[in-house]
Amino acid sequence: MIKGIKYILTGILFGIIMSKSEAVSWYRIQEMFRFQSFHMYGLIGSAVAIGILITLLIKRYQLKDIKGATITFSDKAWGWKRYLTGGIIFGLGWALTGACPGPIFVLLGQGFPVMLLVIAGALLGTYTYGVIKDRLPH
Known part of the structure; x- marks a missing residue:
């Protein structure tokens, strides 16, 4: 719960x-x-940029998911x-x-x-x- x-x-x-x-x-x-x-393009562009940054951080520091498994990308x-x-x-x-x-x-x-x-x-x-x-x- x-x-x-x-x-x-x-x-x-x-x-x-x-x-x-x-x-x-x-x-x-x-x-x-x-x-x-430009409003929505700015929002979508910001989301894409943040997604790229987070993906790079996950790959660089080999972060783990909530269950402890390493997050991988195919x-x-x-x-x-x-x-x-x-x-x-x-x-x-x-x-x-x-x-x-x-x-x-x-x-x-x-x-x-x-x-x-x-x-x-x-x-x-x-x-x-x-x-x-x-x-x-x-």
Whole structure:
């Protein structure tokens, strides 16, 4: 029970940060896709930079996960088609809903019950991929 509380608190902190930074705002996302504002590009760029820094620190100091195992990174398969296809599907979902996966839960928590449909669609898409992934060209 105690272990679960830290995850709940982390999720609450994530939601607060997403809300206060306006990363869940449909208007901010629309501005980004129309190249009318730097706000979201700055947020995404900051997240990428922090992710790179943390990854470098994990690799350099051979940090361990919560269970004590060394964190390792494996190389991704090369091939632009799979990433382009996945990016297009992700982008279409983002454009249709106005939110990527993280903010849909924040928006639900802010009182937008329509996000339940988005969550159901995301879960259905993930399940469908799991069912057909062995028949897809990877």
